[in-house]
Structures are given as structure tokens and as C-alpha cells.
Amino acid sequence: MTKADKPSELAEAALALDHELRRFEDLAAQAAHVKLNSEKSLERATDDLTRAAESQDRINAHVQKLVQAVAQARQKQESDAAALMARAQEIAGRRKQFAELLQRMGGLGQMAKEVQELLKSGPGNLDEVQQRMQKVADDAAEIGQAAQSHEMEDLARQAETVRQQVLSAKNKVSLLAKKG
DSSP states (O other): OOTTTSOOHHHHHHHHHHHHHHHHHHHHHHHHHOOOSSHHHHHHHHHHHHHHHHHHHHHHHHHHHHHHHHHHHHHHHHHHHHHHHHHHHHHHHHHHHHHHHHHHHHHHHHHHHHHHHHHHTOGGGHHHHHHHHHHHHHHHHHHHHHHHHTTOHHHHHHHHHHHHHHHHHHHHHHHHHHHO
16 A cells, blocks of 8 residues: 555544544434433433443544644645755755856857957967867866766766867867968
8 A cells, every 4th residue: 555545644644533423323313312211211211321422432532633633734845845945955956056167158159259250360370279279178068067066967068078079170170280
């Protein structure tokens, strides 16, 4: 039986109380309808009253169990709510870290665009292009390490891919510079 299939202590306490209340109601109705016209009927009425009194004691015990179950359920709910709030704060913190690293990745894209513009301006800037490409690769490595340290594997892989692509392009630019 799974946790969801098993009734909670609260439900069990409420059902037990409900059952005993119904029994008490039946006993009270029986006691009210017994004619008090013979010794046998007086004994039966007395027995009904005794059983009703015993039922009343059980009702009081069930009420106490229900109150205790309600208190435990409230305490569990408050504990779960506190844990949920802590998790929400953790998620917000992680989102902030992720957003900061994504912003840095966006900065790499802007730097790569600037390198591309330098390449378009002609071969006279190849040293500066190589320096900027190295800067992009170094920044990508830093972002990758930061992502790795925060256990953001996808972002770490993306940063490493960018780093490798930029270093590969830098090597090609370096070969062009040697030919020129």
C-alpha cells in the first residue's frame, strides 16, 4: 500500500469519531423509544444508558485523538511549507547564478561579433584579432569553470564548445598571419 492509498492519521481519527457518534446517536434513539412500563424494559433502558455513557467516553477519547491528529497535520504542513519556501529561495538563487552566466555568455557573443568586424576590415589587424580571440577563449574557459563549479553542466559544455571553436578559428587566423 502506497502512502497515497493509506488513510492518514487525521482521516482515521475523523472516521473513528464519526463512527462512534453514529453509534451514540443510535443508542440515544433506542433509549428514547424504550417504554418504561415493565421491569424488563427498565433494565433495557438502563443498559442503553450505560452503553450510551460508555460511547460518550469513547467519543471524548476520539475527539482528543482527532485534535491531536489535526495539530500534527498542521505542524507537518507548516514544516512542509517552510521547506518549500527554502527550496523556492534556493531555486531563485540558482536562477540568478544561471542568468549571470548566460549574460556572460551573451558578452562572448558580442566579443565574437567585434572580432568578426575586425576580420572584415582587412588583414592588417590579425595580431589584434588573435589577441581578442584569445580573450574570448579565456573568458569562455572562465565561464565554463564557473558553470562547472555551480554544477551547471549544460552551460559548462556550451562554454567549452565556444572556447574550442574560438581556439580553432584563432589557429586558422594564425596560419593566415604566417602566410601573409
